[in-house]
Amino acid sequence: MVTGRPPQIVAFGGGGFSMEAGNPLLDDYVLSLAGAERPKVCFVPTASGDADHYVVRFYRTFSTACETSHVSLFRRDRGDGAVEGDLEAHLLTRDVIYVGGGSVVSLLGAWRAHGLDRVLKQAWRRGVILCGLSAGSLCWFQEAVTAFHGAPTVVRGLGLLPHSNCVHYDGEPERREEYRRFVGDGVTPGYAADDGAALHFVGRDLRRVVSSRPHARAFRVEPRGDEVVEQPLAVSYLGDVERDLHAVA
Amino acid sequence: MSIRDALRGAPTIFAMGGGGFTMEPDNPALDDFVLSLVDQPEPRILFLPTASGDPTAQITAFYGRFARRASATHLSLFRRHGSARSLADIVLEQDVVYVGGGSMHNLLAIWRAHELDDLLAEAWRRGIVLAGLSAGAMCWFAGGVTRSGGPLEVIEGLGLLPGSFSVHADGEPERLPVWLTAVRSGELPGGWAADDGVGLLFRGTRMVRVVTSRPGTAALRVDAIGEELVRHRIEPELLGADPSRPPTPAALAVPDEIRELRELRAAMRRG
Numbered sequence: 001m002v003t004g005r006p007p008q009i010v011a012f013g014g015g016g017f018s019m020e021a022g023n024p025l026l027d028d029y030v031l032s033l034a035g036a037e038r039p040k041v042c043f044v045p046t047a048s049g050d051a052d053h054y055v056v057r058f059y060r061t062f063s064t065a066c067e068t069s070h071v072s073l074f075r076r077d078r079g080d081g082a083v084e085g086d087l088e089a090h091l092l093t094r095d096v097i098y099v100g101g102g103s104v105v106s107l108l109g110a111w112r113a114h115g116l117d118r119v120l121k122q123a124w125r126r127g128v129i130l131c132g133l134s135a136g137s138l139c140w141f142q143e144a145v146t147a148f149h150g151a152p153t154v155v156r157g158l159g160l161l162p163h164s165n166c167v168h169y170d171g172e173p174e175r176r177e178e179y180r181r182f183v184g185d186g187v188t189p190g191y192a193a194d195d196g197a198a199l200h201f202v203g204r205d206l207r208r209v210v211s212s213r214p215h216a217r218a219f220r221v222e223p224r225g226d227e228v229v230e231q232p233l234a235v236s237y238l239g240d241v242e243r244d245l246h247a248v249a
Numbered sequence: 250m251s252i253r254d255a256l257r258g259a260p261t262i263f264a265m266g267g268g269g270f271t272m273e274p275d276n277p278a279l280d281d282f283v284l285s286l287v288d289q290p291e292p293r294i295l296f297l298p299t300a301s302g303d304p305t306a307q308i309t310a311f312y313g314r315f316a317r318r319a320s321a322t323h324l325s326l327f328r329r330h331g332s333a334r335s336l337a338d339i340v341l342e343q344d345v346v347y348v349g350g351g352s353m354h355n356l357l358a359i360w361r362a363h364e365l366d367d368l369l370a371e372a373w374r375r376g377i378v379l380a381g382l383s384a385g386a387m388c389w390f391a392g393g394v395t396r397s398g399g400p401l402e403v404i405e406g407l408g409l410l411p412g413s414f415s416v417h418a419d420g421e422p423e424r425l426p427v428w429l430t431a432v433r434s435g436e437l438p439g440g441w442a443a444d445d446g447v448g449l450l451f452r453g454t455r456m457v458r459v460v461t462s463r464p465g466t467a468a469l470r471v472d473a474i475g476e477e478l479v480r481h482r483i484e485p486e487l488l489g490a491d492p493s494r495p496p497t498p499a500a501l502a503v504p505d506e507i508r509e510l511r512e513l514r515a516a517m518r519r520g
Contacts, residue, residue, distance in 0.1 A: 049302025049327035074302040074352055106299075106326045109362025110355050114398075149326075149363070150335040 003095070005127030008033060009160065009201045011137035013167045013193025015212050017061040018054060018100060019133060025212035025238040026198050027061065030131045033200075034095035042083070042094045043070040046110050047102025047135035050074040054100055069094075073110050088119045096129045099136030103148045105155055107135050117158055124160055134167050137199075141165040142188045145179050152178040154187050162204055164190030169219070171195060179221060180228040189222035197235055209235045253344070256288050257376030262409065262451040264386035266416045266443025268462050270314035271307055271349055272382065278462035278488040279448055280314050283380045286450075287344040295343040296323040299359050300351030300384040303327045307349055319345075326359055340368050345378045348385030353404055354397035356384050366407055373409055383416045390414040392437045394428045401427045403436055410454055412440030418469065419444040432473050439472035447485050461485035 043058040138144035143164040166179040169192040196213035220231040296311040315321035387393030415428035431437040446463035468483040
């Protein structure tokens with residue numbers, strides 16, 4: 001199947017249905033890229049161990065407006081909507097593949113064991129829009145900063161995007177310091193995003209940064225001379241600025 | 250070396266064909282047997298629910314069974330626990346590591362991604378008891394038969410124990426022929442099959458004892474000699490049947506203050 005779309009990834013620093021109940025801005029932005037009246041969206045909750053409550057929340061959020069399904073690598077024979085049979089054929093015919101949060105190391109380990117890393121690369125090349133938050137953002141990059149167990153550390157991602165990535169940038173001050181130190185020590189330069197900010201890549205290049213919160217930020221982090229520079233990126237807030245101002249006032 | 254390290258014995262694995270708190274909510278015999286393998290005043294037991302993706306129900310059942318009997322914690326590889334401690338620090342201070350059932354394929358892949366496979370081998374060499382059921386039992390052997398991906402298939406394990414292991418011999422009888430075929434063809438080495446409720450105890454790589462929580466169950470030893478299979482049925486000891494041998498010496502000998510500490514901890518967990 002040819003979608004006519006270029007390869008695209010929308011990487012959330014945090015946010016979407018699992019972190020921002022009642023704020024659909026980031027999820028709606030992704031759906032708008034699909035250009036389909038009823039987009040086919042498949043949820044991949046591997047990083048959470050296919051947590052039941054997470055899968056339920058996905059269906060609650062998307063099943064009215066989208067054709068929904070999910071991939072379970074732990075409970076392949078249980079649950080309505082779980083893909084059975086040819087996973088590859090199913091994923092390659094979606095409009096959006098939405099990857100949930102959790103542990104990026106567990107995510108990549110399980111995907112590689114099931115050959116999903118290869119399938120997702122293929123889906124991306126064919127124009128299936130890949131998106132996700134947290135671990136579901138980190139996984140697409142060359143290198144990713146994770147602080148899941150113990151101190152922050154750098155892991156190799158799938159490498160679809162030749163950059164590094166750091167998520168929840170506003171959440172934990174030590175992550176910010178560590179990320180800059182890592183980049184100074186030779187980790188691939190890359191992008192950091194706050195909760196509520198999403199990096200939209202077309203091909204391998206950053207096209208746009210959008211946000212579901214008026215003050216969410218994103219940064220390009222790269223070495224310049226002896227220093228590591230954190231360059232703020234222009235962020236388009238997806239909500240109604242006027243209305244929000246009134247709401248605050 | 251700490252006193253705890255000094256008290257540790259030979260490398261020990263307790264492999265259950267099925268049973269324990271996830272499968273036998275009303276029968277603590279196998280889990281008590283696991284604790285009886287530890288000669289520590291306040292045994293530390295760590296649950297790894299990785300093979301099922303850390304489901305809450307399984308974790309809750311673990312605390313329900315062990316919180317009053319031991320110092321019980323679990324390690325999630327999917328949810329952040331907020332601790333800055335390394336996996337090595339967490340694993341190597343335990344007396345028992347207890348591995349739940351689920352997908353062996355996912356279990357091994359995720360352990361390897363976290364380098365927990367090497368860490369568990371190190372724990373075993375140090376005398377930390379490794380226990381588990383189903384996928385959490387087969388993983389210690391050279392291989393077994395899994396249904397991680399739907400149909401039954403042969404899978405390679407970590408190989409701490411040289412034989413193969415097949416689980417749920419009575420509960421899922423379709424497994425046995427797949428295992429026997431694999432042993433006959435040499436795809437898997439000879440080894441053991443165990444019914445639900447049956448556990449095999451290994452000291453070093455030697456199988457020393459077979460116990461069960463259910464009467465009428467058995468284990469099977471199978472070897473391939475040429476193309477022929479040689480089968481040998483093993484009658485397990487029924488746990489709790491001999492009153493002169495209480496299954497829970499550790500639990501019975503708990504001093505009051507430790508019992509109080511456990512109750513406090515359990516109450517805090519319940520919030």
